[in-house]
Structure formats: structure tokens, C-alpha cells
Amino acid sequence: MKLKDKVLVVEDEQNISNFISTVLTANDFDVLVAQTGAEAVSMITSHCPDLIILDLGLPDMDGINILKEVRSWSSLPIIVVSARTHEHDKVMxxxxxxxxxxxxxxxTSELLARIRTAIRHTRTPLDNNEIAQSGKFTVKNLTIDYDKHHVLIGDQDVHLTLNEFKIVALLGKYAGKVLTYDYLIKQIWGPKAKADNQILRVNMANIRRKIEKNPASPEYIFTEIGVGYRMLENDA
Known part of the structure; x- marks a missing residue:
């Protein structure tokens, strides 16, 4: 079963919020809605959306402040939707x-196209040509399908949970590079998650049971003791 991308709509105008929510739901997105900046910040950290649609003119704060805060800890896609048309606002x-x-x-078509592009670009770093071209990362017998949210060993879906998939997908994006425990925790569970590696270790143990022939001697995801994890790089 394909996992749906979760979109947080931050918009205080009810008619616009309803319109965006209806369009996204009809196009197979999970939708969350916040009408104030305070609600948005709370939902970003608690629900960890895959993308944010952000209005700047919120009743309790400028959306720019939310943008700054999120960018201080995360690269998740943010699309600003605003009535502000001055070039200065766009550039800022x-x-x-x-x-x-x-x-x-x-x-509707423009909004959906921009959302898909933003999600795709975030999941496909410019230096990872394989993912950018095919939507997949393959190394040895393992394939991460970024479009379908599946991880395969051979042609068999290993049925990862949402968080397990997010961990593997993130490691695949930066294959060959060590991602620190702290970075992974913040990216998967949000900036307010406890800096406790135990939840990450539990998820990694489950992942290895599903993708590794011998979890005690992994061939795909390696532990850099005291630092983090690294996905095997595809040198082909």
C-alpha cells in the first residue's frame, strides 16, 4: 500500500483553506490544516509533514517567521502561497x-504541479543523478522507490513502517555519507524530539531485520559508532 504524502496547509482564510484541502485530498494527499502561526508551529513539530503550504498573512504572526524557524532545523519543502505580489516579498x-x-x-493544476516538483526536488539531491532520473535508488539487491514509498529486496516489498521508510529513504538520498543520530532524529521526529538515540536504534534494528540477510553483519546500512548511520553507496 502506497504511503500518502502529508501536507500541512497554513491558511487563515477558510474558503482558501477548504479549496486547497479539497484539491489535495482528491489527489491522494493526507491534509492537515492550521489557521494560525502558533497552530502551524505545533503541528509541524508534532506531525512532521512532508510539505508545508504557507500563507504569509496569518492573524498572530508573519508567515516569514515560521519559514525562518523551520529552516533552522529542516529542509522539508515549503511553498509560500500569498496575496503579496511585490518582488521584495518573493525574494525574501x-x-x-x-x-x-x-x-x-x-x-488547481499549477498548485499540484508546484507541490509535486517541490517534493521531488527535496527527495532527489542534485548530486544523486540516479534518483533524479528514475525516482529510485538501487544498490546491490536493495531498491528504494521514492515515488511509491516502497523498499524492495529483489522484487519483494519489505513492508517498512512510515518512519522506517523515512529513515531508509533519507540514508539513500545521501548514500555514502554518514548522517548523525541527531540529524536523523530531527528530520524524522522533529526538532523537539528528545536527543535519545534509543528510538532510532529500535527502528534501525527493525529495518535491518527486514532488509539484511544477517542483521548482525549488515551489507546495506552501516553503523558509525558514536556518530550515526551510512547507506552503502552504489559505485556503478
């Missing part, structure tokens, strides 16, 4: 790390 948002900026009013 993009310079602060927004992945895209859409002016209101906007069409």
Missing part, C-alpha cells in the same frame, strides 16, 4: 529557504 521568502512562491489567486 525564497532567500530564506522557501522552495516556491505562488501568488493568489492560483489554479
Amino acid at each position: 521568502a525564497l532567500d530564506l529557504g522557501a522552495d516556491d512562491y505562488i501568488e493568489k489567486p492560483f489554479g
